[in-house]
Amino acid sequence: MVLKDLGTADWWRQAAVYQIYPRSFADSNGDGIGDLPGITSRVPYLRELGIDAVWLSPFYPSELADGGYDVADYRDVDPRLGTLDDFDAMTTALHDAGIKLIVDIVPNHTSDQHEWFQAALAAGRGSDERARYHFFEGTGENGDQPPNDWQSHFGGPAWHRVAEPDGSPGQWYLHMFAREQPDLNWEREDVRADFENTLRFWSDRGVDGFRIDVAHYLRKDLSEPFAPFAVVGLGELTLNPDHPFSDRDEVHEIYRAWRKVFDEYEPPRTAVAEAWVHKSRLAPYASPDGLGQAFNFDLLVSEFEASQFREIIDENVQRAEETGSSSTWVLSNHDVTRHATRYGLPAGLGHHAAAWTLAGGSHDEVDTVLGERRARAATMLLLALPGSTYLYQGEELGLHEVGDIPAEARQDPTFFRTEGKEVGRDGCRVPLPWTGTGPSYGFGSDGAHLPQPVWFADYAVSVEDDDPESTLNLYRRALALRADLQSAESLTWIPHPSASVLAFERPGGWRSYTNFGAEPVELPEGRILLASTEFEGDRLPGATTVWMR
Secondary structure, eight states: OOOOOOOSTTGGGGOEEEEEOGGGTOOSSSSSSOOHHHHHHTHHHHHHHTOSEEEEOOOSSBOOTTTTOSBSOTTSOOTTTOOHHHHHHHHHHHHHTTOEEEEEEOOSBOOTTSHHHHHHHHHOTTOTTGGGBOEEOOBSGGGOBOSSOOBOTTSSBSEEEEEOTTSSEEEEEEOSSOTTSOBBOTTOHHHHHHHHHHHHHHHHTTOOEEEETTTTSSOOOOOSSOOOHHHHTTOTTOOOTTOSSSSOTTHHHHHHHHHHHHTTSSSOOEEEEOOOOOGGGOGGGGSTTTTSOBOOOGGGGOOSOHHHHHHHHHHHHHHHHHHTOOOEEESOOTTSOOHHHHTTSOTTOGGGHHHHHHTTOOGGGSOHHHHHHHHHHHHHHHHHSSSEEEEETTGGGTOOOOOOOOGGGOOOHHHHHTTTSSOOSGGGOSOOOOSSSSTTTTSSSSOOSSOOOGGGGGGOHHHHHTOTTSHHHHHHHHHHHHHHHOOSSOOEEOOOSSTTEEEEEETTTEEEEEEOSSSOEEOOSSOEEEESSOOOSSEEOTTEEEEEO
16 A cells, blocks of 8 residues: 655645544453554554544543543543553554544543642632632522532533532532533633643644644633523524633634644644534634634534535535635544434434434434445545545444443443433444454453444454455545545536435546435446445436446
């Protein structure tokens, strides 16, 4: 295989990026938890897959209150996952294979085990240490009620009361996620300076880019009186620039400073924002003087339907042109129901897949054949689009969501905060199957930290390796062909008599046709380069994408 040239500053614009959730990718020491040496051992697999970059979810020291997004030390590796030397070895192996590395940065909150928060607890009321977070006195008699009625993302109050150094009931701190994740005060210069040092620390170790977690939450105005939760909600998709904690205009001051740090390096470090904001307010996150790119999450809540895909593609291509960034396309990640499952749910439920998952939906309720066929077609369509595509580990195997994990095996804080009413995101985080047999299907030499269902055996890498028509081999062929075909970031729509078909042409004269319907449709003359499902004749089957000249 010829290594790709990713040495240019704009390598990220049309990259195929593979997300690794490290605790569920590969376990090198048999403790049931994936680790950095496990990733290093699988670099040949990643190289053969044909990706351009790896996005590594948090690997920092953590109590795992939220799958590693409760970070205790931003400049070290969780001992269960390895060491800094292991990180360096992994980075070198990836770079030697022509693969860039993007790491997760979690700036909205720390772990409650972070040295700053422990110092805040020890210092007491009114201290400089507490001012790094958002501490408030409670309401009600003796301050025994939260400062307001805001709720956290994981259910329950967004406030938690601490004990003061003398043991007496004390102040409350804000946590928009789990109580083990206290929100930082980004008005503080020392908070800003420390994160800039963190960006340099990892850039100096060879990291090529950063994915910014909850990028829209950092700046807050917590002046009283507080607006009630019924008014502010969780702040997602707000159009209010003065929302107390979500998508405030001044958050971009932080990212302009980060851009100066990124530009200290050659080539400049890249960044992509996870920002659940209204589409009209996404552009500043992706601006050249900001983070440079922002996730487009529209397809995560879309049905497998031609008009929805067309509208989403049009909007995001136009937005990229306006900002000078490039589009990001994603169908699955560590926070949502896998798209092979979404597309296999009964009609009309695809965009409500989260509700199915949160209710502990069974694999038996999914039309797996239809879901996988649609998933293959959708992935090929995405890989044909201008911009970067983000792939989530296991989707290249056609993996489905594991909905029916036993209660005693659950790990997601949502499950515990809602007393089991919502089961959370564990179903898309189950460790990968590498072999069709063994105690953890090749994930490690022993068990896995989340239970793997028996049907995982059919989706193992070793099984799909031997099947030329497997989803894994389709991804390999599509990624290799994409690398040869991609050129200018543009597309031209091609009219088709069927409303269920999306067709477009890319520079260089190659075309993509996707039939979202159930019945075959006419396909124009041309040479077929690749199809998501094999077929004969000149009619494109339902739930199929074809690339052709």
